[in-house]
Amino acid sequence: MSQRTYRVIFQGCVLLCIVSVSLYVHKQWLQRKEPLHGKNARTRDEHQHYTQERHGPVKQSNFEPTAVQERRENVRMNQKKSTTKSKQKIYSNRYLLPVKPNPFGGANHQYRRFKKAIIMSVLTNRTLVMTPFFLSGGHVNGYTREHLRPFNVTFDADILSQVVPVATTGAFKRVCNRNNTKVVLWSGEREKYENVKNLIYTDMVDVDLPGEDEVTYLEQTQVDKMPSLTKDESCVALSIDSLMNIKFNNTEQIGLIEHLVDKHLVPAPNIVRIVSDLTKKICQGKQYLAYHWRNKTAEIICFFGRESKEHKCASQRKVIRKFAEISAEAVTNLMKSEQIECIYLACPLWALEMVDILSKLIPRASIFTSGDILGSTKYQTLLEDYYLLSLVEQEISMRAAVFVATTHSNWSSFVMANRVANGRTNYNIRSIVKLPEDIPSDLLR
Known part of the structure; x- marks a missing residue:
């Protein structure tokens, strides 16, 4: 055969190989496409269910996303893995409700007490309930409905959820009530509890807590007993003064948790x-x-x-x-x-x-x-x-x-x-x- 004939045969073989490989790759892609779509659909459904449990129904926006919003959406997508890992804890029906037993104190005093509750939630493997805060200070005295500020106008729940699972008061109420909630307070605030329970939690937050005679009070030196007191409880309401030290057995672990909390408790x-x-x-x-x-x-x-x-x-x-x-x-x-x-x-x-x-x-x-x-x-x-x-x-x-x-x-x-x-x-x-x-x-x- 001539040299031209050999060249035509060689080119035909190369073309046949390319077509065969393309068909094989296409077949493999078709086989994987349906399971992949099913997996993504489940992930979206799970994320929507998790978001609704924590924030309420998702609202659709008519506005085009800004560059800042797009960056935040990218951050939230990266957070998905973290929140998915915490999902078992979120739905384990183990909650910690931060309690404010004193109807006074500026906003930052409230924030510092809230940080203690976050640390305790991490240490005891509980979902943190996002309670509201109050405008208070020298120019505003006492907590009123007018001065109540929702959690989501104060801190970013998505970023905080990288440290601890979080839930709304609505999620807490679906599992917890006055009959199955253990209240643990600092003994120095014994006299104020009943008044604040009615003023804030019954009236404004719509959470029904046990009466004063069912509350467990701890001295400042007894804070470390909290985990053992509540290990078998699904629902715990807790108040720790902002100046109290949480020690437990591993001081280094407490320091690392506090560092993470300080880094992830950021503005809304x-x-x-x-x-x-x-x-x-x-x-x-x-x-x-x-x-x-x-x-x-x-x-x-x-x-x-x-x-x-x-x-x-x-x-x-x-x-x-x-x-x-x-x-x-x-x-x-x-x-x-x-x-x-x-x-x-x-x-x-x-x-x-x-x-x-x-x-x-x-x-x-x-x-x-x-x-x-x-x-x-x-x-x-x-x-x-x-x-x-x-x-x-x-x-x-x-x-x-x-x-x-x-x-x-x-x-x-x-x-x-x-x-x-x-x-x-x-x-x-x-x-x-x-x-x-x-x-x-x-x-x-």
Whole structure:
């Protein structure tokens, strides 16, 4: 045969091989396609059922997803594996309901108590119930329906669920009632339980808890007994004071859990989106130092009018002013050493005198407050909502290159814990200020 004939035969064989391989691959793909689709369908159904159990029915949105929303959706898809692994725990009917037996205390005091409940949920393999919080503090006293704030406007449940399974109060009520719920409280709050049970849980949260005579009270040194007291209980309502230490047998394990909680207890998605927009207005998007400035003693005696002795208020104002000037100098010196040009001053609206003090040391254009960045109509309403404004300022402080905390402040402590967990630089104002002898240390709280 001629050389041309050999070439035609060779090309035909190659073509036949390619067709055979293509047909085989196509056949294998068809065989796997149906089972794969069935698996994905089950995964979507399970995820929807899990979401409805935790958040209620899913609502469809008519808005096109923004870039931020798309990124959050990607994060949620990555979280699917974590939440699926926890699914057995979620539906194991072992719940922990955080209880607030004291109808007072600022929002950050509530958050710190809630963190203790998260840690206890992890240690005892329980699903955490997402109870609401309350706007409270020096300017608002007592918990009322008007000041109730749902969990999902405060924290991101999806991110928290990477640490502990979470559920709504509705899911809790489907399994738990006053007959099968064990209430464990700190003994120091014995006298307040019955009142708060009726005020908050019966009336506002619609959860029926056992009466005072059925409650188990623990001393501060007995917190470690909680797991053994509740090991056979499906439903537990628990209150642990924010200052109590949870030790158990493995101190190192407690530290690791607390680190994870601090890292995953982050603001709700709406707060994150707002702050992502607002931080562009701080120092033209460059790095900044955040300083939390307040003095609760002066607020209680002078601003909120709880003390009628005007002469005492006047004398304390002078001391606070002196400390403000000293701390302003220390903070601006820190800015220079850290080579940071701008400062965000996180403070109550009644403490803006610090702006004037700082302005004598650095240009006013380098100082930013909530009033400076919330000027547009889009966000101006935040200035009238102390609860959301506080969350926004905390997130702004968490993103700062350097944070300076106020001593004896739950607000500062909450920010500091998150920043420590994320490896960010922090200072306490008292650690960088030399306090003169004529300023009583107990006044600066």
